[in-house]
Amino acid sequence: MTFEESELQKLVDEIIGLLEKYRDDPGSLDVILSELKSLYRRVPIYPGIIANCLSMVVKSIEPKQLKIGDEVSLLTKDNRILTGKISSVMQGEIKIVDCYEYGGQKLSDECNIPLANLKEARLFTREILHKEWPDLDFEE
Amino acid sequence: MPELRLKRGNVIKIEGFASFHIKEGKVSIIGGLHDKWAEVVIPRAKSIPIEAESDAIIEYMLGPSGKIEKLPGRTIPREWDMLVEEIVAKKPRVVLIWGEVDAGKSFLSTYIANMLIRKNLRVAVVDGDTGQSDVGPPTTLGVVVVDKPVVFLRDVSAHATYFIGSMSPAGHILEFMVGIKRMVERGLKSADVVVVNTAGWISGGPGRAFRLYEMELLNPDMIVALQRGRELEHLLKSMDQFKIRRIAVSKQIRPRSRSDRTFLRELALARYFEGAGRLILDLGKVLLERCYFHTGEPIDPKSLGDTSIVYAEKMPEGLFIVVSGELSDNKAQELKAKFENLHIIRPWDAKNVIVGLANSNDELVGLGIIDEIDYAREKLVVVTPVKDASSIMAVQFGSMKITPGGREVGTIKPGTF
Numbered sequence: 227m228t229f230e231e232s233e234l235q236k237l238v239d240e241i242i243g244l245l246e247k248y249r250d251d252p253g254s255l256d257v258i259l260s261e262l263k264s265l266y267r268r269v270p271i272y273p274g275i276i277a278n279c280l281s282m283v284v285k286s287i288e289p290k291q292l293k294i295g296d297e298v299s300l301l302t303k304d305n306r307i308l309t310g311k312i313s314s315v316m317q318g319e320i321k322i323v324d325c326y327e328y329g330g331q332k333l334s335d336e337c338n339i340p341l342a343n344l345k346e347a348r349l350f351t352r353e354i355l356h357k358e359w360p361d362l363d364f365e366e
Numbered sequence: 367m368p369e370l371r372l373k374r375g376n377v378i379k380i381e382g383f384a385s386f387h388i389k390e391g392k393v394s395i396i397g398g399l400h401d402k403w404a405e406v407v408i409p410r411a412k413s414i415p416i417e418a419e420s421d422a423i424i425e426y427m428l429g430p431s432g433k434i435e436k437l438p439g440r441t442i443p444r445e446w447d448m449l450v451e452e453i454v455a456k457k458p459r460v461v462l463i464w465g466e467v468d469a470g471k472s473f474l475s476t477y478i479a480n481m482l483i484r485k486n487l488r489v490a491v492v493d494g495d496t497g498q499s500d501v502g503p504p505t506t507l508g509v510v511v512v513d514k515p516v517v518f519l520r521d522v523s524a525h526a527t528y529f530i531g532s533m534s535p536a537g538h539i540l541e542f543m544v545g546i547k548r549m550v551e552r553g554l555k556s557a558d559v560v561v562v563n564t565a566g567w568i569s570g571g572p573g574r575a576f577r578l579y580e581m582e583l584l585n586p587d588m589i590v591a592l593q594r595g596r597e598l599e600h601l602l603k604s605m606d607q608f609k610i611r612r613i614a615v616s617k618q619i620r621p622r623s624r625s626d627r628t629f630l631r632e633l634a635l636a637r638y639f640e641g642a643g644r645l646i647l648d649l650g651k652v653l654l655e656r657c658y659f660h661t662g663e664p665i666d667p668k669s670l671g672d673t674s675i676v677y678a679e680k681m682p683e684g685l686f687i688v689v690s691g692e693l694s695d696n697k698a699q700e701l702k703a704k705f706e707n708l709h710i711i712r713p714w715d716a717k718n719v720i721v722g723l724a725n726s727n728d729e730l731v732g733l734g735i736i737d738e739i740d741y742a743r744e745k746l747v748v749v750t751p752v753k754d755a756s757s758i759m760a761v762q763f764g765s766m767k768i769t770p771g772g773r774e775v776g777t778i779k780p781g782t783f
Binding site for chain 1: 532574578625628776
């Protein structure tokens with residue numbers, strides 16, 4: 227056998243790549259795992275679609291492009307990793323709610339983060355199947 | 367009803383939803399010659415060109431999204447006619463058409479078939495696109511024998527169909543290989559030329575494997591590569607170059623959106639199941655295929671010591687059980703220790719699963735949708751347009767969940783049943 231006769235290998239490669247890329251970011255890994263479970267439950271016969279969708283669950287984004295409602299993981303310049311949902315965007319600062327820090331401890335109901343303190347922002351996309359393949363988003 | 371007057375040589379395109387009939391004159395539709403009273407219905411998301419072979423009048427009705435457009439000239443490229451001339455001259459037995467999704471493979475297949483019957487050749491067309499199937503309902507492969515001009519292959523009764531059980535070849539390459547071979551063999555028994563319209567999966571490991579093994583299996587006399595650019599060249603490089611004919615995609619081919627494709631699939635399934643009734647099949651009399659269920663040694667569920675287990679059988683892969691309530695962790699561990707592996711399904715898991723219903727010759731007689739399985743009484747209830755339960759000797763499990771209205775509501779994890 228010289229070709230992959232299914233797209234299972236592609237899915238396994240994608241999962242390994244994501245685990246390596248986000249090994250320091252449990253917030254991102256949690257969202258990836260949740261989406262993987264949801265995708266596999268809904269479209270187990272399409273591993274290629276699962277792999278493609280999974281690669282889009284977490285993506286880097288310019289902090290200035292963040293907007294209210296985005297669910298994110300934020301890497302600060304002092305190497306803290308915070309996850310939460312953006313509740314307001316102000317000049318030079320964002321506020322996130324349901325804010326957790328690496329280790330899983332909830333910091334407070336909300337948290338202000340100066341944009342200048344951010345090294346990287348990672349935007350989460352949940353319900354990825356519905357956004358990418360709405361016709362395959364079967365009711366459970 | 368509005369009329370449209372055409373001069374000889376005029377070309378128009380009608381987009382669905384629309385219907386028309388020819389009031390006067392002769393027109394050519396996808397290579398087929400049609401005259402007075404011929405009626406055509408064009409569904410949404412489909413369009414056809416019409417060339418006036420004489421002065422003609424057509425009466426038409428346009429539905430939502432339907433429209434008529436005058437075109438500057440013929441839409442069929444000259445090289446398509448050269449291809450037909452070569453097929454007429456050389457009479458290849460099997461012609462394989464390759465092209466990506468929305469390259470117009472069905473259109474080209476129909477054109478070739480219509481042109482060959484003008485030359486008194488018997489033509490069969492195998493449709494290998496299970497999602498956008500023109501022959502037989504979605505989830506099947508099919509073959510038609512074309513003996514009069516056709517606009518859409520779906521208007522001809524299928525000569526034979528083969529159940530795949532999915533809208534896509536992904537994960538079903540084995541079923542596809544068996545099915546396409548069988549359909550080509552059926553076509554060869556009744557036709558001089560078999561045109562094989564393949565699915566548009568042309569790249570990636572599974573896509574390459576699918577195309578190349580299919581080619582080896584069918585050993586076609588001619589491969590028609592329908593390309594916009596060079597999208598098939600990676601496959602063609604390892605082919606016998608004498609067999610390949612490179613053909614350009616018609617500029618009139620408009621890619622369909624994903625929602626259009628879903629709509630057409632649902633429409634085809636809804637049409638298929640229109641008027642379907644419930645049939646009760648005796649699992650003691652019909653064979654179950656493509657599943658673990660009913661392949662092991664039956665075990666009295668009461669002997670397993672848990673009232674939630676309503677059905678059980680022992681297989682080489684472990685214990686297959688149907689559980690209606692909650693199976694305790696302790697019981698699950700005990701059974702796993704005893705039988706090495708547990709394969710658990712729920713009574714409602716089978717609801718809406720699409721199945722193929724085959725006769726004693728292992729030919730598909732129709733599709734069904736499982737309504738329920740009564741495991742205790744060994745009865746399978748299916749919704750199907752097939753009226754006679756005695757014609758059904760085997761039930762083949764598919765991988766999709768469908769409602770009788772044609773809506774796709776889920777997929778099945780391979781190995782579930």
